[in-house]
Amino acid sequence: MFFRKRNIVIGLLFTAVVISACKKAFNDANSTNDSNLTVNLYQAIQQNNGTAIFASLLIKSGYATLLASGTKSYTVWVPTDAALASLPSTILNDTALLRKFVGNHIANGTYNAGSVTLQRIPMLNGKYNNMIAGGIDSANFTASNKYASNGVWHIIDKYIPARDNCWEWINNSTNTANSKALLQFLNYNFFDSTLATQTGVDPNTGAPIYKAGTGIVVKNKFLVDGVNINDESTEYTFLVLDDGSFTTEYNKLSPWFKTGSTDSTKTLTGFWLYKDLAVKGSYAASALPDTLLSQFGVKVPVDKSKITASYKTSNGWVHVMSQVNFNLNYKFPPIILEGENPSGFAADRTANALYRIRINPNTGATFKDLLMQNYGYAGYWIRYLAKGLNSMRYNAYWVSVNDVQTTPLWTQKLCIDSANNPTTFTYVTVPYQNYNEVSLGQFTIANYRNVNLFVVGANTSSTSGGSVSIDVDYIKLVPAF
Amino acid sequence: MKMIAFKKKTVRNIWLMAAFSLAASSCKKLLDKQPETFLTTTQMYRNVYDADAAVIGVYGKLMGLAKQYIVLNELRADLMQVTDNADADLREISSHTVSATNPYANPRPFYAVINDCNDVLKNLKIMVAANKIKQAEFDQRYSDIGCLRSWLYLQVGIHWGNIPYVTDPLETIDAVKDASKFPIIPFNQLIDSLINFTNTLPYQQPYPMGASINTGLMTNFDGYSTRRFFIDKFALLGDLNLWKGNYTAAATYYRKLMEPVNNGYDTDNANSLYSIGGLQYYDQFKQPFASVTDNNDLCIGYIRFKESDINSFIDNNTQGWRSMFVRSQDANWQKQWVWELPFNNNFAPENPFINLFSNRGGSYLVKPSKQAIDNWNSQTQTNGFPFDGRGSLTYRTFDGQPVICKYLYSYLDGTTFLPANLLQKNGNWFLNRAANVHLKFAEAANRDGRRKLAYGFLNIGISGTFAGPLGTATTNDQTNYENTLYESFPYNFDARYGDAPRFRADWYKNTGIRGTARLNAAPVSGDSTLSIENSILTEGALELAYEGERWPDLVRIAIRRNDNSIVANAIFNKLSKDGFANAAAIQAKLMDRKNWYLPFQF
Known part of the structure; x- marks a missing residue:
């Protein structure tokens, strides 16, 4: 502090000397005459x-x-x-x-x-x-x-009309009734506690009590989980199916979304149909490419001759289509469950779980897998959750890498729904240094739902030698339609 | 350290006073009194405590070179690249298109410290002649500052090539430019002069210690020990001889450093740690194998029995390889560090590395080059993982940007990697460590015909390299294996490790640079001398990245092989991989050796 104070004093002295010694340095320059x-x-x-x-x-x-x-x-x-x-x-x-x-x-x-x-x-x-x-x-x-x-x-030289955005357009449209009805069907009520009126506190739990009927906001599954074409700040191109093509495409998809209720099927099918029909970027009809890639990675074929009308909106373009002929292979891509992302285990064997990074010597590509050895548990399983499997047949594959031992080789099997499910697949021997996909067989899902898959180790218990092991690089489910 | 802060403030006051007197003289004379807070030379050097203060003061000045040192030695080389934030000066350095006014290319800061060294050396001579200090005290301090000056000149020579070699104190630095008094000498002649001078210095060991560290210059202050504060003279002599091509001499000096207990290091030896057979004896400066049970080591490691699990990778501030850059000056730290200067917010100068490297609380001016990242990603660990763990610890990705982290671990929180306190820019200037000494020893030994020994130091250690047909198991009789005792000094190593008969030889723990990094050995193909030398050069990029070794390594090996493409291709790879359009033109330019050197513009 001593130094600093003295510096200030010296600095002030210096300034005083300069100012007093020199002529007037500044003119008044703070007035303006700009009309x-x-x-x-x-x-x-x-x-x-x-x-x-x-x-x-x-x-x-x-x-x-x-x-x-x-x-x-x-x-x-x-x-x-x-x-x-x-x-x-x-x-x-x-x-x-x-x-x-x-x-x-x-x-x-x-x-x-x-x-x-x-x-x-x-x-x-x-x-x-x-x-x-x-x-x-x-x-x-x-x-x-x-x-x-x-x-x-x-x-x-022109006025700027205050147009509807893509979402307002579909809600106000009069000539695409099926699409409009479907998209409005995807509305749901959402409780937002920040908008609700709190009336008290539950004396037992301490949780807030809200006034009935407050805090309810309407959301839309397409906007929330799909593409938010109600967002003004971003531009979209939105393909809307006219009534005829809507029925065609809807009927093409609905068999794969069998559920216990027609409403659920309608919600799922409708969402699945429309989620790929809005993409980021503003494409006028003349500028549309022949294939759009949706944010879900699905290729959308665009036949410009099937555009019946185009509308400029405040956040992009709406094109009404008389046909969007989806390729089912694009619409239902294979489902890949990575080995290193399990959803559960038969028992805590953290000490035996090896999350590895490997190089495939055939391709030079790196991959991650999960290897478990010597865990001392008969019939040990690793569970994977496949979300939203469709009501269809799937061909199952896995890549299971044994790069650790030529002998003994271990066996493992894939089970659907339960580790004890006897009706699915049999034990498969994992050969040494096989980095390729192994076909396991086919299974059928009757109704659209989440499915647990289990990779089950040999039904013996061992804590050494690696004879009882499980390795999963990935499981792949390919729709068989 | 307080002393350094004091000096800096004093300097600032001088500037203020100078400005004040200029202003005053132009107008009216206000002050005619001499300042009372300055010492004349005769008041300055009175006894050994004044001599110690002068030595510490020179090291304080030296710390001001930290940023320029790293920028010159790393950004000119192939591992460091500028970011979008970097100014034109840094961009010039990185792309070898340096203009004469570039401040990083100005040798004046180096000559300022050199001149301070000259001044201290001169006054130490006066003091010993006047019996103000004892001969032994003179020998230690004179040798220290003399070595430091040689080290500074080596740096100046590496970057500016032909330079004036000034050994007398100058009244003003600008006198360096006087070519009639100080002729410009070429780099070869500089190395000869430096070897001649440094060889004749009377004292080559570290400052002595008694039973405790608080003796003279070996002491603790501001929370830091000065054990590794001063330049290591064996290391410098090794380096000078390595540049010269005196391989046996270089290896001899490095060997002395690698066996510190026998050569005067850490003689305080509080609990017999450092005596022969003590715990540190087998570890210190010897690149020992990992402590696999608890990971309390400086190696790349995994939790035991989960060595194939990426989640068990040792990545924290207290264990493993990363910890050497942040841990306190404990026994493990002393096993590795040879020379390190601390930056702390309690004393000046401020740590320049936060601003240079960090994108959190700094300006993020430089980053790892794609070439450096590719180097690490082309390695394979013994567990099959296709990357070098040291890369993951040397740089990290924060907010989508690759950030050089070696210098930031003391500044960032160990798990969140957010600055613990934006104003506490603590850290270190990493100047030399055991891994560097081992690589240099290997480089010398390789050129001195000891290729297998060099291979061992580089890869899996002495015992593994010289193992018998039955391997390194301790149950085997190792009497005739795991050693090079048939050689003479400095190549006679004993690394035997056996139980029947029992051996725990001096070097039994040594496991090689790649061994401590858990990497597979680098294969030897073609001419083994060149192949091993290439591997040593690459290993330096992996182990010592951003510690100021890279540009000198490239230049030294290129000069030795008379192959300018070693430098030119390295820079080409960096620039082209990072998308510089004129990479080929720079490559062609660097094929001419005179373009390796900066313009000597004072």
């Missing part, structure tokens, strides 16, 4: 020649007061009077619609035009619009980067 900065955005738009209609709409929608305030800065894209001449009267005569429309031209913060990269800008009405160097949405700039005291504004 643009004497008016706010609303005044600038109102006073500009050729944008009077939009200025009147600002008044009518109530946004004028916002743009006249000086506390925050905004960006306004102002359609010319000529552009607004064609604005439908339905919008002009509906206050809510008008506010949504005007709000589609105003953003928080300042966005200057001229950036080469595409900017997706959030608007005051909750929509997003894409701005590129020459314009925004489908409009072009006739003047840009004009500024006022509280932001910038650009003049555009």
Whole structure:
């Protein structure tokens, strides 16, 4: 502290010497004579020649007061009077619609035009619009980067319609009734405790008690587990099946989703059908590739001649299709259960479980597996959970690697549903250094459900020598249809 | 350490005063009094305590070179790459397109410390002539600072090539530029001068200790022991002779270091640890085999009986290979470290490595190159795992970015890898350790015709390499195996390990560099000398990455073989794998040896 204080003193002395010794260093330079900065955005738009209609709409929608305030800065894209001449009267005569429309031209913060990269800008009405160097949405700039005291504004040659997004589009559509009904069928009620009203505390458990009927929000399985096409900030391409093609594709899938109730089957089939039909990225009909890859890795064939109508939405494109001919092999890819991700064991044998990293000497690729040896438990099993197996036949394979001993070789078997299930597969000897898939046979699942698979070791107990072992690189279930 | 902080503040005050006097003189004279807080030379060097303070002060100055040292020795080589955050200066260093104004290419900071060494050396001579210190005290301190100066010159020579060799203290550093007084000498001549000077230094062992460590310069302060604070003279003499090509001499010096109990190290010996046959005796500087039952060692390891389980990989701050970079200065630490300088938030200078390496609380300026990562991923462990465990511990992926972690373990939490305290930038400057000495010994022995011995030091240790037909089992009679006693010093090693008859020879625990890393032995193919030398060079990249050895290793071996492509190809591999478009042009440029050296711009 002693040093620091002295440094400050020396520093002050130094500054004093410099200032007193030299001439006046600074002129007053904090005044401005830029006339643009004497008016706010609303005044600038109102006073500009050729944008009077939009200025009147600002008044009518109530946004004028916002743009006249000086506390925050905004960006306004102002359609010319000529552009607004064609604005439908339905919008002009509906206050809510008008506010949504005007709000589609105003953003928080300042966005200057001229950036080469595409900017997706959030608007005051909750929509997003894409701005590129020459314009925004489908409009072009006739003047840009004009500024006022509280932001910038650009003049555009077309207005930006406040469109529905992809999800709103399907909910408002009138000509794809089957798809609309199905997607709405996927709605469910969700309890969100942060939105509920708490009325007390359970004296026994301490858990909160909520007022009945509060905190319920409607969610949609397609949006939550599939693709959230209700998200304005991201752009999607959404293929919607017309009524005829919906029935075709639905009937193609529904046999693989047999359950105890028709509603469950409908939910599962509908979700499975639609989960691959929305992909990220905005593709106009002309720009669509012949195959889209969904976020679930499923190839979606796109035959452009089957597009019956295309609609631009606020977050992408909707294409109504008269046919999407899914290949079932793509729709139901093989299920792979990795050996190193078990869901359970017959008993705790952590000390005998070896999670290994290996190189396949034939391919040079690395793989992980789970090897258990000398665990001293007859009929020991490792359990794997296969989620959502369809009501169909599966061919089962595994890769089980014995790279540790030429003798003795061990045996293991795969069982479905129970480690004691006698009707499934028999014991298989794991040969030395076989890195290939071994076919185990076929099994049938009657109803769509989660299935436990068990890899079961020899029915003897041993704690040495490796004669009783289990190794799983992976189990593969290939749909046989 | 307090002393260093004091000096730095003093320096800062000098600058303030200088600025003040300039300002004052331009206007009006305000002060005409001389400052009272400075010592003249005659006041400075009065007794042995002043001499000790001067020695410590030089090491304090040396720590200011840490960042430049790592940047030059690693970023110029093939294991380190710049990140997107790096400035133009670092990018120039990495891609060998250095402009004259690049601060990392300025040798002035090195010459500043060299000049301090010269000043201390001169005054030590005056002191001993005036009987202010005893002859023995003079010998120890003079040799220490003399060695440090030789080490600094070796660094300057490696990076700048032809340099002025100045051994007198200068009033101003700029006098170095005076070519009439200090002619520029080539690197070969520099090495000769350094060997001549360093060989004649009167004292080659570490500073002596009595029954306890608190004797003279060997002491504890600010929570650190100074055991490994000072340069190791055997190691430096080994290095100088290795550069020169005096392989037997180099091996001799390394051998002395590798047998520390016999050569004056750690003579405090509080509980007989270090006496012959004591616990440290078989371990210290000898790359001993792992302690498989408890993993209290410095090896790559797994929990016992679960050696094939990736989840049992030893990865913490108290066990295994990683722990050497973070553990306290305990017995295990002393087995490995030869020279290490600590950074601590309690004293200056500040640790520069957090800012350089960390993406958590630092600027993340450099990262491991793809080449370095490929080196580790092309190794196979004895359990079949297809990667080098040292790679997983040398760099880690934080927030999607590969981060060099060797220097960060003292700063980051041991499990969450978040900074424990953003302001406590503790760490170390890793300067030399036993694994480096073993690789250098192997390099010398290999060139001196002891290829099998070099192979043993590199791979599986002496006993495994010289095992009899029945193997290394202790039940076998090992009388005639597991040793090279038919050789003469420095190649006569006894690593016998047997129970009938019983042997626990000096080197019985030695298990080789790759042995401690649980890697399979590096195969020998073609010309065995060249093949083993290549493997030693690669092993340095795996074991010693980012510890400042890489560029000197590449240059030394390239010069020895008169094969410039060793340097050029290494840099090409780094740049091309990391996507630099002009990699081939740089490769062509580095085929000319004069382009290996930085512009000598003061």
